[in-house]
Amino acid sequence: MFKLIKKDLQSQARLGVISTLHGEICTPAFMPVGTQGTVKGLMPETVRELGAQIILGNTYHLYLRPGHELIRRLGGLHRFMNWDGPILTDSGGFQVFSLGALRKITEEGVAFQSHIDGSRHLLTPESSIAIQEALGSDIVMCFDECTPFPADYDYAEQSLALTLRWAERSKAAKKDNGQALFGIVQGGVYPDLRKRSIEELVKIGFDGYALGGLSVGEPIEKMLDIVAEHAPLLPEQSPRYLMGVGTPQDLLNCVERGVDMFDCVIPTRCARNGLLFTNAGKIVIKNAIYREDDRPLDPDCDCYTCRHYSRAYLRHLYVAKEILAMVLNTIHNIRHYMMLMERIRTAIREDRFSALKRDYEERTCQNGGTRSQEEGD
RNA sequence: GGAGGGGUUCCCGAGUGGCCAAAGGGAGCAGACUGUAAAUCUGCCGGCUCAGCCUACGGAGGUUCGAACCCUCCCCCCUCCA
Numbered sequence: 001m002f003k004l005i006k007k008d009l010q011s012q013a014r015l016g017v018i019s020t021l022h023g024e025i026c027t028p029a030f031m032p033v034g035t036q037g038t039v040k041g042l043m044p045e046t047v048r049e050l051g052a053q054i055i056l057g058n059t060y061h062l063y064l065r066p067g068h069e070l071i072r073r074l075g076g077l078h079r080f081m082n083w084d085g086p087i088l089t090d091s092g093g094f095q096v097f098s099l100g101a102l103r104k105i106t107e108e109g110v111a112f113q114s115h116i117d118g119s120r121h122l123l124t125p126e127s128s129i130a131i132q133e134a135l136g137s138d139i140v141m142c143f144d145e146c147t148p149f150p151a152d153y154d155y156a157e158q159s160l161a162l163t164l165r166w167a168e169r170s171k172a173a174k175k176d177n178g179q180a181l182f183g184i185v186q187g188g189v190y191p192d193l194r195k196r197s198i199e200e201l202v203k204i205g206f207d208g209y210a211l212g213g214l215s216v217g218e219p220i221e222k223m224l225d226i227v228a229e230h231a232p233l234l235p236e237q238s239p240r241y242l243m244g245v246g247t248p249q250d251l252l253n254c255v256e257r258g259v260d261m262f263d264c265v266i267p268t269r270c271a272r273n274g275l276l277f278t279n280a281g282k283i284v285i286k287n288a289i290y291r292e293d294d295r296p297l298d299p300d301c302d303c304y305t306c307r308h309y310s311r312a313y314l315r316h317l318y319v320a321k322e323i324l325a326m327v328l329n330t331i332h333n334i335r336h337y338m339m340l341m342e343r344i345r346t347a348i349r350e351d352r353f354s355a356l357k358r359d360y361e362e363r364t365c366q367n368g369g370t371r372s373q374e375e376g377d
Numbered sequence: 378g379g380a381g382g383g384g385u386u387c388c389c390g391a392g393u394g395g396c397c398a399a400a401g402g403g404a405g406c407a408g409a410c411u412g413u414a415a416a417u418c419u420g421c422c423g424g425c426u427c428a429g430c431c432u433a434c435g436g437a438g439g440u441u442c443g444a445a446c447c448c449u450c451c452c453c454c455c456u457c458c459a
Contacts, residue, residue, distance in 0.1 A: 035413050056412075094412045102414085115414040146412070184412090215411040223411095243412035250411070265413045272416050273409085288406070326416055 001180055001207050002239045008353050012232055012258030015348045018208075018239050020086040020138035021178050022078065025053045027239060027260035028348075030251060030341045031088060032334055033268060036061050037071075037081040040268050041330040044083040050303070050331065051338030054085060054138070056263050059131050060092035060123065064114050068134040076136030088263070089137035091128045091170075093184065094244070097146035097216065105145060107162070125169035133175060139208070142170040144184040147213040156188030164200050171204050180207035182241060185230065188213060189222055194230050202235060209234045210241040211259070215250075224253055231258035248277055248340055248364070252357045255344055267337045271329035274318045277336045281364040283311070285329070290315040303335035304328075 006015040018025040032039045032047060035058040039047050047055060057077055062068060074080050077087055095112070096103060102113040109124030128143035144163040147156055163186045174181045183206035187193030201209060211230060214223045227242060231254075234240045241261035242254050251262055267277065276283045278298035283290070285297075293311040305314070305328040317325035340360070347356035 031412095033413065040413085040416085058413080061413085088412095090412050095414090097412090099414070141412080144412095210412080212412070217411095220411095241412090246411045262412095264411050265415085266411050269410060269413065269415065269417085273418090275410075284408085286407090321416075323416080 002237060004237060006348060008348050009351060010354050011256045012228075013255050013344075013348050013353045014258060014260060015345055016239065016260055018086075018261075020054075020180065022084060022086045022138050023053070025086055025261075026345055028251075028255045028341060028344055029053055029261050030337050031056050031261065031263040032337075033263055033265045034081070034083075035265075036065070037077060039330075039334070041272065041326045042334070044081065046331065047083070047334070048085065050335045051342060052085070052334065055083060055087055057081075057087050057089045057135060057137060058092070058095075059089050059128050059135070059141075060095040060112070062089075062135060063092070063123075063131050064116055064121070068131040072134040072136070076134075078136060086138040087135075088139035088182075089132045089135055089141065090243075091132065091141040091143040091184075092123050093141065093144035093212065094146050096144075097148055100148070105162070107165075109143070109166075110145075125166040126173040129170050129173040129181075133177065133179065137179065139180045139182060140174065141210065142167045142181065142183050142206075144186060144212055146216065147186050147188045149189065149213075149216045149218040151188045153188075153190055153193075156186075156190055156193055159188070160186045160193050160197050164197065167201060167206075168204055171206070182206055182208040182210050182239075184210045184212040184243070185234075186213045189218055189226060191226070191229060194226065195233065198230060198233050206238070208239040208241060208261075210243050210261075212243045214242065215244040215246055215264075220250070223250075224257065227254050227259060228257045234258075248337065249361070251337075251340065252344070252360060255348075256353070256357060267333035268330055271333040272326045274325075274329065276314075276329060277333055279336075279360075279363050285311065285315050285318050287315075297332055298336070301332065301335060301339065303332050305332040305335075 001019050003017045004014060005017060016027040018027060031054050032052050034055045037057060039055055062071060071077055071080050078084055096110050099115060102115060104111045109122050112121045112123060114121060125143040129140060132140040143166050145159050147159045167183050183201035185194060185197045185201060187197045211227060214226060231240050239260045240258060242259040244264055245254060245262050246264050247266060274285045276285055276297055279300040283297060290311040295311055296306040297311055298306050309328060314328060343356055347353045
């Protein structure tokens with residue numbers, strides 16, 4: 001299911017292809033997030049045109065609404081949302097983390113109260129897998145506990161142990177139906193725990209491996225250290241997925257450290273909130289300096305937004321709270337991410353990944369990436 | 378002509394003797410956002426030589442230790458009746 005095509009000589013960067021039931025994915029790849037069966041603001045055709053090869057869906061959210069059985073009856077998630085490319089579904093493990101106040105973790109699984117209506121539900125490794133099978137995703141994620149940060153060693157160790165037991169149960173529950181199943185590495189920020197996590201997951205055996213429990217509030221340097229140390233420990237012939245990351249700078253840093261797949265809400269959420277990524281750094285489109293700026297967002301971008309609209313118009317739409325602002329901004333940010341990934345893949349193929357990374361950093365450093373530079377006050 | 382209501386900081390709008398540079402919205406300015414409870418959230422928002430001072434609650438005057446708040450006159454708006 002994964003074919004490693006090339007390894008960079010100067011870094012851990014890799015070029016590969018993942019085969020799924022709904023097509024191939026060239027890696028390194030960034031997967032736009034479509035939590036509720038839609039990449040917010042975009043039609044599937046647009047998502048595809050922007051260069052996305054695979055998108056995310058979410059077990060917890062689709063289970064609660066509209067319900068996985070309903071989606072199954074209507075032909076599965078692909079048909080339901082009119083996206084015929086690959087879909088990866090997250091298991092609900094992240095909601096164990098993000099909906100902290102509304103859930104209780106037990107050996108059996110996680111008892112949730114719906115954030116929508118307060119109703120009570122139990123999500124287990126078995127039910128999470130069953131839901132993902134009903135949705136019909138191409139890549140199914142094991143149900144895990146996304147360990148929070150900070151977490152002390154004892155908590156991280158117990159959490160990891162639980163996630164490993166759940167991984168075994170997820171594997172056991174998974175039907176042999178062509179859907180891929182990925183294991184998730186946990187262990188907090190503790191190297192020995194993460195190493196153990198990897199060893200145990202590999203023993204169980206998965207189609208791919210994800211680094212989880214990162215980008216949950218730990219310092220970026222910490223995350224990079226962990227990725228640098230642990231991504232190379234994952235099986236070379238399996239895809240490596242860093243969950244929930246990140247900024248363009250994070251993507252470059254983590255490809256360099258051996259990661260093949262990413263997903264993150266940053267490009268879509270930030271687009272809706274008016275933060276746009278360009279080849280000259282980030283732009284906060286609501287800022288007054290763009291009031292009469294007739295230039296495109298990014299002259300080096302080929303997206304629909306940059307080909308047709310000025311910063312002044314985009315600022316106007318945003319300030320006026322027009323729906324089109326979110327659409328155009330999302331188109332741009334996703335295209336920026338996709339273009340970056342395309343350039344990364346080409347650069348690895350042509351043995352110039354390091355040069356590309358350096359070049360991108362130089363172009364954008366003038367006003368930094370999100371959360372990258374020193375925090376002011 | 379008669380009866381009543383009202384003029385507050387960029388706008389709307391609370392306040393009705395000291396705790397008021399004055400609630401709350403809006404606008405404006407800036408920041409955040411990392412497996413989406415996010416079209417969300419946060420901060421600033423009269424000026425200055427900034428633990429204080431100055432300028433401000435339609436205008437002018439007055440009462441008071443003290444007034445956006447009480448009194449007098451004036452100006453302007455709105456509603457109803459004729």
